[in-house]
Amino acid sequence: MKTISTLFSMAAVIGIMMGCGGESNKSLVDQNRKNLSATLSSQIDLTTAQSTLNNPYIIDAKTVINWVNNWQKNRPCDVKGKLIILQVGEAFIDDGVHSFIKHDDVNVFTFNKTGGCSNTDPMFDRTDGVSVIPKAVLSGQMMDGAFQMYNIDPINDMILIVAGGAENEKGMSENSAAVARFAWSMKYWGLAHYAVLDGNIQYMLNAQINPSIKDSGVNSLDDIFVAKDSTPPMSGTHSVKEIKAMNQGVMASLTEMINVVKNCPTKAFILDARSADEYNANNSVKKSKTEASICGENHDQQCYTAIEGHIKGSKHIDYTDFIVRDDMTIDINKDGKVDALDASYRYKTAEEILNILKESGFDAKCQTLYTYCRTGTRAALPAFIGTDILHINTKLFDGSWIEWGRLAGKVGTVDVHGNLMLREDSPWRTDIPELTEKLTYNPSNLVAPRIRDGSTLKVDEYACSADKIKCDDINYLKN
Numbered sequence: 001m002k003t004i005s006t007l008f009s010m011a012a013v014i015g016i017m018m019g020c021g022g023e024s025n026k027s028l029v030d031q032n033r034k035n036l037s038a039t040l041s042s043q044i045d046l047t048t049a050q051s052t053l054n055n056p057y058i059i060d061a062k063t064v065i066n067w068v069n070n071w072q073k074n075r076p077c078d079v080k081g082k083l084i085i086l087q088v089g090e091a092f093i094d095d096g097v098h099s100f101i102k103h104d105d106v107n108v109f110t111f112n113k114t115g116g117c118s119n120t121d122p123m124f125d126r127t128d129g130v131s132v133i134p135k136a137v138l139s140g141q142m143m144d145g146a147f148q149m150y151n152i153d154p155i156n157d158m159i160l161i162v163a164g165g166a167e168n169e170k171g172m173s174e175n176s177a178a179v180a181r182f183a184w185s186m187k188y189w190g191l192a193h194y195a196v197l198d199g200n201i202q203y204m205l206n207a208q209i210n211p212s213i214k215d216s217g218v219n220s221l222d223d224i225f226v227a228k229d230s231t232p233p234m235s236g237t238h239s240v241k242e243i244k245a246m247n248q249g250v251m252a253s254l255t256e257m258i259n260v261v262k263n264c265p266t267k268a269f270i271l272d273a274r275s276a277d278e279y280n281a282n283n284s285v286k287k288s289k290t291e292a293s294i295c296g297e298n299h300d301q302q303c304y305t306a307i308e309g310h311i312k313g314s315k316h317i318d319y320t321d322f323i324v325r326d327d328m329t330i331d332i333n334k335d336g337k338v339d340a341l342d343a344s345y346r347y348k349t350a351e352e353i354l355n356i357l358k359e360s361g362f363d364a365k366c367q368t369l370y371t372y373c374r375t376g377t378r379a380a381l382p383a384f385i386g387t388d389i390l391h392i393n394t395k396l397f398d399g400s401w402i403e404w405g406r407l408a409g410k411v412g413t414v415d416v417h418g419n420l421m422l423r424e425d426s427p428w429r430t431d432i433p434e435l436t437e438k439l440t441y442n443p444s445n446l447v448a449p450r451i452r453d454g455s456t457l458k459v460d461e462y463a464c465s466a467d468k469i470k471c472d473d474i475n476y477l478k479n
């Protein structure tokens with residue numbers, strides 16, 4: 001009983017989800033992916049724009065409206081179950097009436113996933129054997145907790161992930177990243193029936209700025225938005241074990257990341273999706289926060305990673321560069337101003353995205369795209385783009401800087417308690433010129449311990465591999 005309630009609460013804080021995988025759809029999706037890859041390979045200059053909407057994973061407003069209005073009639077023919085909408089952020093933040101996509105709680109459910117999962121919650125810590133990663137990819141147990149909570153059938157239901165509104169521009173962008181993170185998690189666990197709305201709901205599902213949706217019977221906000229979200233049914237019986245089609249290749253472990261940087265850098269394009277200040281270790285502006293607030297003189301201040309800088313060879317591209325934030329024309333959120341809060345946050349076209357990558361040196365023919373940020377949310381946006389828009393070999397380094405920046409082994413590098421981070425001869429230390437550029441050390445009294453205080457998770461600075469999360473996930477499916 002205790003285990004079950006813990007799972008429910010984990011899933012509640014979190015934000016999980018998921019979809020499915022009928023074989024017929026899977027082969028269609030695979031074929032589509034193959035076709036798109038072939039197109040990309042043969043026309044690498046992409047002189048003709050590839051529409052991002054030509055894709056089962058990125059859908060347009062009309063499709064969403066048709067699904068919501070009559071799921072039984074308009075659902076994809078290979079999807080047999082319910083429509084589960086995961087909405088990240090309430091629409092029209094201060095409105096209170098048009099907050100969520102409408103739902104009948106029979107065929108269509110809309111769940112509020114505002115905030116996603118928090119890296120301050122120990123429930124989301126996982127160990128890769130070497131280090132503890134806050135907010136790591138969800139374990140099988142956590143996935144099942146979410147399936148139970150939201151009554152998700154991972155084989156037959158369609159999961160639609162959409163971005164709502166936020167109080168500031170940063171929040172709007174973070175909603176887009178959280179949506180991509182959900183999609184990436186589904187890809188990792190092998191769910192086939194998931195889709196993301198291109199653009200946020202308050203722009204795309206608003207007839208005032210997107211009149212094309214009037215064809216689908218939406219003339220006002222009242223036609224598509226309601227005040228309340230669905231109540232989680234807490235009645236699910238399905239398990240991620242039913243899927244059996246994991247795509248662990250979309251995640252890079254620390255083992256792989258270090259190997260790539262040391263041994264095959266020309267085969268990898270490593271994208272640092274953080275801000276320029278984080279990338280450049282501009283400490284006066286930005287340090288890399290951790291989940292702990294036990295630092296400073298009185299042990300009550302924010303903690304940071306031991307080192308700042310970036311992974312050697314990585315290129316900085318802010319994750320917001322891939323989304324449209326300047327197409328506002330009217331005051332959508334009714335705050336008296338027309339600014340970026342009123343923009344669509346749609347994905348740029350595949351051609352534009354590829355050009356951004358190529359300008360930074362990406363070779364789509366020969367290189368795998370690796371992405372990372374601080375905790376793996378912002379990096380999920382370019383990872384989702386690589387996987388589900390460009391259909392290129394893409395891997396998210398889930399440990400990101402919150403792991404990399406803690407693996408410091410220089411003699412005398414200690415945390416706020418005075419404990420060593422790593423011994424100098426640990427094979428996992430990253431504070432060496434072969435692995436890290438712009439290497440800068442944070443003052444000891446601001447450095448979080450390598451493991452959260454009180455955590456029971458095991459780490460080993462001499463571990464043979466850092467692949468424990470992947471191994472644990474495979475084993476969960478087998479047992």
Ligand SMILES: [Ca+2]
Binds near residue numbers: 330336338339
């Ligand atoms: Ca506005």
